[in-house]
Amino acid sequence: xxxxxxxxxxxxxxxxxxxxxxxxxxxxxxxxxxxxxxxxxxxxxxxxxxxxxxxxxxxxxxxxxxxxxxxxxxxxxxxxxxxxxxxxxxxxxxxxxxxxxxxxxxxxxxxxxxxxxxxxxxxxxxxxxxxxxxxxxxxxxxxxxxxxxxxxxxxxxxxxxxxxxxxxxxxxxxxxxxxxxxxxxxxxxxxxxxxxxxxxxxxxxxxxxxxxxxxxxxxxxxxxxxxxxxxxxxxxxxxxxxxxxxxxxxxxxxxxxxxxxxxxxxxxxxxxxxxxxxxxxxxxxxxxxxxxxxxxxxxxxxxxxxxxxxxxxxxxxxxxxxxxxxxxxxxxxxxxxxxxxxxxxxxxxxxxxxxxxxxxxxxxxxxxxxxxxxxxxxxxxxxxxxxxxxxxxxxxxxxxxxxxxxxxxxxxxxxxxxxxxxxxxxxxxxxxxxxxxxxxxxxxxxxxxxxxxxxxxxxxxxx
Amino acid sequence: xxxxxxxxxxxxxxxxxxxxxxxxxxxxxxxxxxxxxxxxxxxxxxxxxxxxxxxxxxxxxxxxxxxxxxxxxxxxxxxxxxxxxxxxxxxxxxxxxxxxxxxxxxxxxxxxxxxxxxxxxxxxxxxxxxxxxxxxxxxxxxxxxxxxxxxxxxxxxxxxxxxxxxxxxxxxxxxxxxxxxxxxxxxxxxxxxx
Numbered sequence: 125x126x127x128x129x130x131x132x133x134x135x136x137x138x139x140x141x142x143x144x145x146x147x148x149x150x151x152x153x154x155x156x157x158x159x160x161x162x163x164x165x166x167x168x169x170x171x172x173x174x175x176x177x178x179x180x181x182x183x184x185x186x187x188x189x190x191x192x193x194x195x196x197x198x199x200x201x202x203x204x205x206x207x208x209x210x211x212x213x214x215x216x217x218x219x220x221x222x223x224x225x226x227x228x229x230x231x232x233x234x235x236x237x238x239x240x241x242x243x244x245x246x247x248x249x250x251x252x253x254x255x256x257x258x259x260x261x262x263x264x265x266x267x268x269x270x271x272x273x274x275x276x277x278x279x280x281x282x283x284x285x286x287x288x289x290x291x292x293x294x295x296x297x298x299x300x301x302x303x304x305x306x307x308x309x310x311x312x313x314x315x316x317x318x319x320x321x322x323x324x325x326x327x328x329x330x331x332x333x334x335x336x337x338x339x340x341x342x343x344x345x346x347x348x349x350x351x352x353x354x355x356x357x358x359x360x361x362x363x364x365x366x367x368x369x370x371x372x373x374x375x376x377x378x379x380x381x382x383x384x385x386x387x388x389x390x391x392x393x394x395x396x397x398x399x400x401x402x403x404x405x406x407x408x409x410x411x412x413x414x415x416x417x418x419x420x421x422x423x424x425x426x427x428x429x430x431x432x433x434x435x436x437x438x439x440x441x442x443x444x445x446x447x448x449x450x451x452x453x454x455x456x457x458x459x460x461x462x463x464x465x466x467x468x469x470x471x472x473x474x475x476x477x478x479x480x481x482x483x484x485x486x487x488x489x490x491x492x493x494x495x496x497x498x499x500x501x502x503x504x505x506x507x508x509x510x511x512x513x514x515x516x517x518x519x520x521x522x523x524x525x526x527x528x529x530x531x532x533x534x535x536x537x538x539x540x541x542x543x544x545x546x547x548x549x550x551x552x553x554x555x556x557x558x559x560x561x562x563x564x565x566x567x568x569x570x571x572x573x574x575x576x577x578x579x580x581x582x583x584x585x586x587x
Numbered sequence: 588x589x590x591x592x593x594x595x596x597x598x599x600x601x602x603x604x605x606x607x608x609x610x611x612x613x614x615x616x617x618x619x620x621x622x623x624x625x626x627x628x629x630x631x632x633x634x635x636x637x638x639x640x641x642x643x644x645x646x647x648x649x650x651x652x653x654x655x656x657x658x659x660x661x662x663x664x665x666x667x668x669x670x671x672x673x674x675x676x677x678x679x680x681x682x683x684x685x686x687x688x689x690x691x692x693x694x695x696x697x698x699x700x701x702x703x704x705x706x707x708x709x710x711x712x713x714x715x716x717x718x719x720x721x722x723x724x725x726x727x728x729x730x731x732x733x734x735x736x737x738x739x740x741x742x743x744x745x746x747x748x749x750x751x752x753x754x755x756x757x758x759x760x761x762x763x764x765x766x767x768x769x770x771x772x773x774x775x776x777x778x779x780x781x
Contacts, residue, residue, distance in 0.1 A: 138770065138773055139770060141752045141766070143750060143751030143752055144750050144751055144752020144753065145750065147770060147773075149777055149778075158617050158618075158669075159617075159668070159670065162622050162670075165620070166764070172622060172750050175774075186614075186617075187617070195682070201619075203617040204620065205619075208620045251668060252667075252668055253667050253668040253671075255668075268668060268692070268695075269668055269669075269670035269673070269695060269699060269725065270670040270696075271670060271696065271763070272695070274764060275763060275764050275767050278764060278767065278768065279730060279768060279770070279771065281767050281770070281774060282763075283763045283766065285750065317605050318605065318662035318665060318688060319687070321665075321691055351690055351691065353664070360634070417607065417665070419605075437604065437660070437661070437713070440604075440660075441603050441605060442605040444603065500683065534609075534667075535614060536614045553667075555605075555607045555610065555665060556609070556610060557609060557613055558609050558614070561613070
């Protein structure tokens with residue numbers, strides 16, 4: 125009896141190093157401009173070629189502007205990194221290269237699934253911790269460092285110690301106005317930011333089954349924020365329907381063969397996990413974070429924990445965190461004025477996030493005190509926003525769209541929240557300085573972001 | 588990669604928990620295309636004022652503390668997978684990071700760059716912080732062969748865990764990629780057997 129994780133892992137073991145890690149075969153490698161240049165330099169220094177060029181998909185997303193993408197990139201250092209990326213893709217003859225301006229360009233964890241590169245049962249890596257996103261399809265997907273990017277380019281393998289397994293079950297149904305992001309932030313607040321370190325997490329239960337693929341990606345994306353190597357969800361009809369027909373998905377006879385295999389990808393009854401947790405989806409309300417790591421989250425109507433609720437070793441960090449945010453222990457945040465709203469990122473930059481945001485702001489107006497950055501995850505999402513008429517509704521409500529990219533999630537480009545300003549962000553990290561030096565991030569789902577954008581305050585979207 | 592066998596050094600204490608890789612090296616410094624110079628921007632936002640002058644209250648700017656061992660609160664290196672964090676720590680001159688808990692990806696990245704993450708118990712960690720507060724010249728000895736860490740101020744020792752393969756790599760200065768390249772035949776055999 126095996127878990128889903130065991131089945132996929134075992135099918136990809138090339139060899140096991142004595143007393144050490146497993147040599148794991150990688151089916152799909154995603155690559156972006158920021159964590160890859162030193163890996164290509166390594167190949168050059170050793171005189172190596174890319175071993176399986178068609179198994180690497182490349183997109184520029186982290187260090188890219190979200191306006192005027194048809195113009196030359198202004199920042200010379202960013203331009204150099206993008207030019208280097210281009211040079212590497214061409215020198216190493218990598219066919220699946222989607223540079224800035226390409227119709228398939230966008231955030232790596234968004235363009236992968238939407239073009240059909242992400243399949244159930246696959247092993248997937250990228251030099252990016254949010255690679256866990258792809259686990260939503262029932263894949264083993266995890267982030268790697270640049271040394272490992274070089275290993276994958278050179279050998280299509282990495283050396284990895286087998287993770288422990290955890291299953292987190294969400295029974296029941298999510299309430300109205302509660303999103304997949306809220307479910308994930310709730311879970312991380314319970315486990316803390318290091319609570320799943322060393323584990324691969326399988327998400328199960330009625331509330332998970334009921335999620336769309338986009339929502340499942342949001343949940344798996346955030347696995348890393350509680351320290352997990354990755355998260356995964358057993359594939360089902362929702363998964364197969366999403367993958368079927370996408371450009372790089374298997375076709376015809378190959379599709380039938382793969383589908384038959386994918387249907388076997390579930391945890392056997394009676395298989396055991398190293399750890400099991402169960403939550404009730406009905407307990408979850410819209411969530412916000414109040415601190416400087418994603419584990420510091422609470423229900424939107426709740427109050428920030430007081431110092432006596434924090435264990436002694438953690439108090440220095442806790443106080444440092446609240447000081448940075450300009451919040452008081454025991455304080456409630458509902459009604460507090462905010463300055464920026466960011467809708468986007470590999471966590472919440474998909475079409476469903478834009479649908480949810482747009483449905484909320486329809487017929488309302490953006491608050492005057494709010495700067496709103498709405499950044500589609502890809503050109504495909506951008507196209508859908510226009511085709512579905514969301515663009516007109518957003519414009520009517522006073523919002524504008526930016527061009528695809530990671531944008532203010534990590535603020536490598538000009539999309540930086542100024543020091544001291546509060547941003548309600550649908551991204552994944554509220555670390556100090558993450559959205560710009562001194563920026564204060566409040567993580568939330570697309571509905572809380574929409575409510576904040578129209579009221580200019582932290583607002584419960586249910587009322 | 589450089590070999591690591593044994594090291595005795597004074598330490599730089601950073602008693603903060605959940606130090607994420609965005610603090611170790613902020614994203615705006617990730618625009619480089621080589622591995623050089625990251626040490627200058629290690630902990631940049633904690634270390635420098637906006638005008639580039641050093642913040643007096645940050646430990647790296649306090650000449651009382653020095654050494655090639657960084658001692659940090661639990662869950663060090665969480666967040667982004669950026670290997671630049673390991674390059675920054677290595678570039679600054681740290682050879683060892685001691686904590687009671689490390690994030691997975693950071694731990695791998697550190698090992699791949701010859702920086703040794705040493706996991707100690709919470710009590711041992713608290714004692715190291717106390718020793719270095721009492722005497723900033725207090726030293727630790729890290730012995731990789733015997734997998735031991737000793738607080739020379741108290742004489743207390745703990746063993747730490749490292750897998751046998753990674754230990755051999757560090758002792759001999761070998762990279763994972765050397766190993767993988769030696770397995771090309773098996774990789775091709777695996778591919779054709781699928």
